[in-house]
Each structure stands twice: as structure tokens, then as C-alpha cells.
Amino acid sequence: MNIELLNNKMSDSKTTVRVEFITADELKSHKKVKLLKTAGFNASADSICFLHESKNLICGVETQSVDEIRSSCSVAIKALKAANYKSAAFSVQKNNIQAIVEGIVLGGYDFENYKSKPKKTKFKNALLLCEDIKEMQDAFEEAIIIAEATCYTRDLVNTTPEDLNPPVFADIAKTLARENNLKCTILGEKELKDEKMNSMLAVGRASRHDSKLIHLVYKPKNPKKVITLIGKGLTYDSGGLSLKPAASMVTMKMDKAGGCAVLGMIKAASEMKLDIEIHAFVGAVENMIGGDAYKPDDVLVTRSGTTVEVRNTDAEGRLVLCDVLDYAQEKVNADYIFDFATLTGACMVALGQYTTGVMGHSTKLKHSFMMSAASASGELIGHLPFNKHLAKLLKSGIADISNVASKPYGGAITAGMFLDAFVKEENKEKWLHFDIAGSAYTETPWDCNVYGGTGSGVRFMSSFLKSIK
Ligand code: BES
Ligand code: ZN
Numbered sequence: 001m002n003i004e005l006l007n008n009k010m011s012d013s014k015t016t017v018r019v020e021f022i023t024a025d026e027l028k029s030h031k032k033v034k035l036l037k038t039a040g041f042n043a044s045a046d047s048i049c050f051l052h053e054s055k056n057l058i059c060g061v062e063t064q065s066v067d068e069i070r071s072s073c074s075v076a077i078k079a080l081k082a083a084n085y086k087s088a089a090f091s092v093q094k095n096n097i098q099a100i101v102e103g104i105v106l107g108g109y110d111f112e113n114y115k116s117k118p119k120k121t122k123f124k125n126a127l128l129l130c131e132d133i134k135e136m137q138d139a140f141e142e143a144i145i146i147a148e149a150t151c152y153t154r155d156l157v158n159t160t161p162e163d164l165n166p167p168v169f170a171d172i173a174k175t176l177a178r179e180n181n182l183k184c185t186i187l188g189e190k191e192l193k194d195e196k197m198n199s200m201l202a203v204g205r206a207s208r209h210d211s212k213l214i215h216l217v218y219k220p221k222n223p224k225k226v227i228t229l230i231g232k233g234l235t236y237d238s239g240g241l242s243l244k245p246a247a248s249m250v251t252m253k254m255d256k257a258g259g260c261a262v263l264g265m266i267k268a269a270s271e272m273k274l275d276i277e278i279h280a281f282v283g284a285v286e287n288m289i290g291g292d293a294y295k296p297d298d299v300l301v302t303r304s305g306t307t308v309e310v311r312n313t314d315a316e317g318r319l320v321l322c323d324v325l326d327y328a329q330e331k332v333n334a335d336y337i338f339d340f341a342t343l344t345g346a347c348m349v350a351l352g353q354y355t356t357g358v359m360g361h362s363t364k365l366k367h368s369f370m371m372s373a374a375s376a377s378g379e380l381i382g383h384l385p386f387n388k389h390l391a392k393l394l395k396s397g398i399a400d401i402s403n404v405a406s407k408p409y410g411g412a413i414t415a416g417m418f419l420d421a422f423v424k425e426e427n428k429e430k431w432l433h434f435d436i437a438g439s440a441y442t443e444t445p446w447d448c449n450v451y452g453g454t455g456s457g458v459r460f461m462s463s464f465l466k467s468i469k
């Protein structure tokens with residue numbers, strides 16, 4: 001599908017549908033009100049009505065807010081792809097162009113790599129009409145870059161665990177590095193052993209695929225800030241010997257979503273040519289069972305020297321991240337360190353499926369995400385507070401720390417506090433952990449998300465990176 005930014009006057013051709021977003025109030029004075037009412041249209045949120053004779057697609061919104069427009073636009077684009085028109089025109093303004101691009105690109109996203117007969121559609125062109133192209137061009141281009149990086153992340157998340165295993169993940173990073181002029185370093189198992197990343201290696205030991213640590217760097221000339229992004233890249237999480245029940249194992253290809261998101265973020269940042277140095281680290285590992293598997297009762301000596309008692313091999317993400325965190329802190333002196341992980345089912349219990357959980361010590365930094373970055377990007381972020389009582393639940397009788405808490409309540413927070421044990425004192429205020437277990441994947445469409453990976457994290461992090469002065 002092409003998306004073009006055009007001047008208002010260049011609109012109509014025979015095959016172009018005009019898309020309009022209206023509230024129930026605006027419906028009352030709409031020139032087609034009678035016809036729309038006859039069709040049963042009342043402009044409620046996410047409802048649409050095609051007026052084929054006049055080539056109008058009228059979309060209901062509760063208010064003209066960007067969240068409503070994005071969601072409604074996602075409904076509209078699906079209807080357009082199912083109809084027989086070649087193109088559609090949307091009026092855009094500075095305040096809603098990003099939401100409309102997201103609705104079109106993300107709401108219209110289809111992943112058909114595994115379909116033998118992809119859906120056919122005549123729909124080819126989305127035309128964004130504005131008063132002054134010059135004034136809108138930058139916002140348009142950035143919105144496209146971010147939406148496409150989100151789709152890139154979705155494609156990776158949706159790829160099957162057989163097709164996207166840790167070595168393939170590393171190859172994908174190399175390709176991205178080549179295309180976007182990034183530096184790429186891959187550590188294989190030999191290098192991981194040399195680095196004493198025993199915890200990460202233990203998780204991947206029963207897999208037939210070698211574990212890989214990916215490090216991508218985007219380095220502009222005079223960076224304003226240096227940022228480290230870390231992603232959990234479990235290409236499959238069977239739970240290991242603490243095997244998941246059959247139903248919970250389905251969708252666990254999404255356990256690489258944090259790693260896929262940081263690839264999407266560095267892609268977007270490099271294409272927007274931001275003045276920020278970015279280091280993206282991914283711990284790419286597969287958690288499997290077998291005679292060689294790591295076990296509950298094992299004690300792992302992590303890269304930092306801290307010892308960890310394994311009480312549950314399904315709490316593997318933190319065992320990968322603790323080594324990657326330690327490595328990343330030694331290699332890069334960053335202003336901010338953010339990690340992204342489908343870390344706990346408990347995060348979904350706490351916040352629901354739609355919201356990313358943010359944890360860390362800096363209230364200011366957490367708030368900047370919850371308020372500005374998230375609200376401008378349309379992603380939902382909720383804060384989960386650490387406390388010293390929960391920290392005590394990670395005590396181990398045999399090692400320095402246990403990989404699971406002794407009580408299940410607050411499981412997203414205790415997982416975050418486990419990671420905190422590997423954040424160096426001088427970096428405490430610079431670090432945030434994002435649990436995307438709920439927000440990274442969906443089997444039922446919501447907002448501009450369709451079945452499968454959502455690309456969660458890419459939009460709010462891009463919006464944060466753009467806002468850095
Ligand atoms: N990858 C899972 C978390 C997860 C669950 C992500 C559901 C997305 C959807 C993680 O590795 C895991 O299994 N965590 C355990 C932790 C527990 C053993 C303390 C969990 O959430 O049950
Ligand atoms: Zn697990």
C-alpha cells in the first residue's frame with residue numbers, strides 16, 4: 001500500500017473514497033444525516049458507514065482525540081481493503097497526522113507469510129490531504145518511519161520459532177546493520193563462555209540452536225545522549241524442565257518481542273537520523289528441555305559474580321537479562337538504560353493485557369514515559385512500584401538470590417527487582433524495566449493492533465527518543 005501526502009486540491013479521482021471522522025454531535029448537522037440515519041449509523045466509536053453513491057466512508061468517533069481517530073482509522077482501513085476501491089483520501093492536520101498514519105499502516109497490517117493464498121485487495125493508495133505539504137512533511141515522514149519500524153518488529157515476532165531461532169536472529173541483526181549503517185557485534189557460545197555469561201548460557205543449553213548476544217550500535221556525529229536498549233530475545237519459551245502447560249506454550253514465540261522491539265527502535269532512530277547514540281543488545285536464546293537442560297536446584301554463577309538459585313526454569317528471561325545487563329553496563333557508559341521483556345504473566349494480571357508495566361527507581365523518568373511519551377504515541381504504560389518487602393521474597397537459602405519469589409503476588413515487581421540486583425549503583429536512576437508480556441501480542445484486535453505481534457515499545461520509545469533535547 002502506498003501512502004502519499006498531497007495538497008488538498010489534488011484530491012478526487014473516480015476511484016477515490018473520501019474518509020471522514022465524525023462525532024454523534026457532528027452527525028446531527030452532517031449533510032448526509034438522513035441517509036446515514038436510515039442506514040442505522042449513529043457515529044458511535046469504531047462504527048462505519050459506506051455511502052457508495054457519493055464515495056464517502058463515514059467513521060464514528062466519540063471525540064476528535066488522536067486515540068479515537070487512530071482506532072477508527074484502523075476500522076476504516078480494514079473496510080477499505082475488503083471493498084473494491086483503489087484509493088481513499090483522508091484530511092490530515094498537524095495534530096492528527098501521526099494517528100492517521102498509524103491507523104492506516106498498523107491497523108491495515110496483515111502477516112501472510114504462512115498463507116498459501118494471501119488475501120486479494122484492490123486497495124492501493126492512501127492519500128493524505130493537507131493545506132500545506134511543507135509544514136507537514138517532517139511529521140509525515142517520521143510517522144511513516146515509526147509505523148514501518150513497528151511493522152518490522154511485528155513481522156519478527158510473528159515469525160515461527162522454527163524459522164526465527166537465535167542464529168537467525170543474529171543474521172537478521174546483521175542485515176539490519178548493513179541496511180542502516182549500524183555497527184554489529186555477535187557473541188556466540190564460545191565468546192559468551194569467555195565473558196562468563198553462565199546464566200544466559202544455562203537457559204539455552206538444551207536447545208539445538210546456539211545462543212547469541214547481539215549488539216548493534218547507531219552512532220551519529222555529535223550525539224546529545226547515549227542510550228542502551230536491552231531486549232529479551234527468547235525465540236521460544238517452553239518453560240524448560242518446569243514445563244509450561246500445553247495451552248500456555250501456544251504463543252510463546254512472542255517471548256522474543258523485547259529483542260524484536262529494540263531492533264525496531266534502533267531502526268527507527270537511525271532512519272530519523274536522531275542525534276542520539278544508541279546501543280541495542282539482545283539476548284537471543286531458546287528455552288527447551290532435554291538431558292542437557294538446566295534444572296531447578298542448580299546454582300548459576302552470573303557474569304556479575306552474583307549467584308542465583310534456580311527454583312523455576314520458566315523464570316528464564318531474568319536469567320538471560322541479568323547477564324546482558326551486566327555486559328551492557330560494562331561496555332557502554334549510557335545516560336539511560338532501558339530493558340524490554342515479555343517477562344511475567346503477573347504483569348498482565350496487574351495491569352491487563354493492553355498496558356506495558358514500567359519499573360525502576362527514577363520517578364521522574366517513569367513519569368516522563370507515562371505522561372508524554374505514552375500519551376503522544378498511543379501506547380499504554382502503567383507503573384508498578386518496588387518495595388523492600390517484596391525484595392525480601394527473592395532471598396535464597398543456598399545462593400545470593402533466587403530466580404523466583406517465595407510468594408506469587410506482585411510477580412511482575414519481584415521479577416523487576418531481580419533485574420535490579422544486577423543494575424550497578426551508579427546506574428540505578430538511569431535504568432527502567434518495561435514488562436511487555438501483555439502488550440506485545442494479541443489474538444484479538446484492539447486499537448491499531450491486529451492478530452499477532454503488536455510491536456509494543458517501538459512507538460513510545462521512538463517518541464521518547466525524539467523528545468530528547
Ligand atoms: N515468557 C514468560 C512470561 C509470559 C507469560 C509472557 C505469558 C507472555 C505471556 C516468562 O518466561 C515466564 O514464564 N514467567 C513466569 C514466571 C514465574 C515462573 C515466576 C510466569 O509468568 O509464570
Ligand atoms: Zn518462562
Ligand code: ZN
Nearest residue numbers: 234237255317
Ligand atoms: Zn519467557
